[in-house]
Amino acid sequence: MKLLLLLALLLSPAAARAQALAELQRAYNSAAAKAGPAVVSVKVVKEETETVVEPDYYFGYMVPSEKLYRYHSAGLGSGVIVDKRGYVLTNLHVVEDAVKIRLVTQNAKGVEKEWMASAVAADPALDLALLKIDDDGPFPWLDLSAGAGARVGDLVLAVGYPFGFKQTFTSGIISALNASLPVEGRKYEKLIQTDAAINHGNSGGPLLNLKGEIVGINTAIASPTGVFAGMGFAVPASEIKRVLPDLLAGRPIKRGWLGVSLLHLEPYMAARLGLPSTDSAIVNVVAPGSPADRAGIRRGDLLLTCDGDPIETNEDLFLKTFSRRPGDEIELVLRRKAKKMTVRLKLGERGVDDRKAASAGPRARAAREQGELQWEGVGFVYDDGALVTGLSQKSRLAGYLRRGDRIRAVNGRAVDSPRDLKKAFAGASLAEGVVFDLLRDGEATYLSVQSR
Structure with a gap:
């Protein structure tokens, strides 16, 4: 209707334009009266x-x-x-x-x-x-x-x-x-x-x-x-x-709850992790005991779509689940390494199930083992990952890493033992970009750093 009115205003003679304006005016008057x-x-x-x-x-x-x-x-x-x-x-x-x-x-x-x-x-x-x-x-x-x-x-x-x-x-x-x-x-x-x-x-x-x-x-x-x-x-x-x-x-x-948070996958982050696409989001956190956890979704999975709609940010996923009710079923398409997966699951209840998951607390960490490393002006010791113990002010990682950060993987290479400590950093180059999978103050996140 609006297109026809616009065409009438631009192309029709004066009488037709006047009629179109009168119809528009009546629509305003009718809406106000109603x-x-x-x-x-x-x-x-x-x-x-x-x-x-x-x-x-x-x-x-x-x-x-x-x-x-x-x-x-x-x-x-x-x-x-x-x-x-x-x-x-x-x-x-x-x-x-x-x-x-x-x-x-x-x-x-x-x-x-x-x-x-x-x-x-x-x-x-x-x-x-x-x-x-x-x-x-x-x-x-x-x-x-x-x-x-x-x-x-x-x-x-x-x-x-x-x-x-x-x-x-x-x-x-x-x-x-x-x-x-x-x-x-x-x-x-x-x-x-x-x-x-x-x-x-x-x-x-x-x-x-x-x-x-x-x-x-x-x-x-x-x-x-x-x-x-x-x-x-x-x-x-x-x-x-x-x-x-x-x-x-x-x-x-009552509103639905999935139990994951996402990060947008930046191009060089995808390249360093060996991932094929940036038209997706990477799973950053999976709440223990959440519907996502029970469905087998893992941290590091790529979330491609939810109910057929593309997902590139945490906000995209929020918009898809916020209006849904607990018990509603959704379909997610994921990529785990080279494998594409379809997962169907029922949503939990936001504000109830998420509090239960939070009260479960962090899982116990392994005991500290031997293993130390200096890399790019940062001191690491193995402690259920590469624990940052010191940081030079001149380090290119100053302002990115903090003392107490626990790095669990470098460019997708896991730090699961003292032996992995040096292997994980071998070949890593700040000039090409490094992606750290780390825990900071109990929260999991991915940190991308590129410095030439």
Whole structure:
């Protein structure tokens, strides 16, 4: 439809262009009229605490004393009614720790009405909260599943109550899909990026297509100034509709977990390890007892595809498994040395099985044996691998290796005994590039170094 409208604007006579513009205008008006009554203003009161050191006087002497003060602060956001019984979706960060929640609705004539509401469920991973209006309705609502098929370039409307003003619509396009955004120490994945203006107070409001269907819930912006700079982000409807039934039913949100982490395979890293391709990711860590471990996946395997889609980074794999449920089956294609393998396995539960795996702790190390080596200004001793015992400041490996690193393989050659210590480093050249498979602070990783 958009292509036809564009062609009409460029190639048709004035009357046809006017008609195309009129149709586009009607689409905007229709979407706004449909969505407006279902979009609400969210006003919250939060209880804050602050510890202040103030002087107290005892027997004529001043002594510092800590005093705890409690006070109320106000917050603003937006939301959208997704069930006729009065259930409202918004962002968790809008209502978190709120002691009072008020919602303001607006009917088709622009008449506002205020309601009290309470938070009934949340999904921190998606920054979502579900509110319930203190009335059974029925309320005007928007179907979440209808607009799940968003595409880059789609025309969209962002709806909300920015800065506490009246209900406001802004327009733009979907700029990108599967965007990532770090927010206050957390990283949100699989977001829709849009250039429709989103400002303070828009959080929790819907992002709509021109049919008035929800394609996402506006959640954040990226800006050097704190005000909109052309980059807004929304949680996609395709992700929300997976968890909404659980939120409505009061069930905990469960997500799938595989139990591996990956590193992207750089070209010279692949060459030094004797691997055939860089269009893949190398398995860096396999959690003990995880679904991946039980399926026989090993550290150093190349992960080529997951359910037929190519995997090149840890993020690629996360995007494939995050929305899946525990017990869902996935198919992985791996390469182990020259052998290609297909593995089918069932996912575990993120947040439960991964904690069990972590509590298992590291496996016991072998006792220290004899074996010492100096290489490129670094001192090694055999201790269940090549343990770094010293490092010259002039070494080309300074800044890469650290004292206490335990190298388990060099360019794919394992260090399994004192005899292997010299063999592993024989022929290794920093000019050509060296790949260390090492343990650092209990974490396994690959370290690639090339220095001429």
